[in-house]
Amino acid sequence: MDIYFQLIYWAFQPQVWIIIGIAFILLEIADGSLIFFLPMGMSAQIVALIIYLVNSRILPYEAIPDAWYWLLVYWMVIAVFVTFLLSQIRKYKKINSSGGTDDLNDY
Numbered sequence: 001m002d003i004y005f006q007l008i009y010w011a012f013q014p015q016v017w018i019i020i021g022i023a024f025i026l027l028e029i030a031d032g033s034l035i036f037f038l039p040m041g042m043s044a045q046i047v048a049l050i051i052y053l054v055n056s057r058i059l060p061y062e063a064i065p066d067a068w069y070w071l072l073v074y075w076m077v078i079a080v081f082v083t084f085l086l087s088q089i090r091k092y093k094k095i096n097s098s099g100g101t102d103d104l105n106d107y
Contacts, residue, residue: 011068014055017048034086043078047071 010016024041031037051071053059065071 008068011071012051012064014048014052017044017051021045021048034090035083039079039082039086040075042082043075046078047075050074 021041021044024037024044028034028037028041050059051064054061054064065074
């Protein structure tokens, strides 16, 4: 039970979520696809912000769940939303590009 209580303690610390977010954003720099690592990193940062605002008593305590595994669910739902948002931004930029092609050899 001691390991379980430690997991609960660390899951509700915003610093842990910031570290997770930075790690995923650094992995995105190596990958560059904007589909997996960047949304996971951005959603971890959002979860860290929510936990911080609850700990600072800016948001009500009911804004975060009581169980640690629901934080993971929130993290994944936010990541799916950010992925959808990034794909829409990518489509918008591709449509409104200034007539250029994606070919690297066009100068």
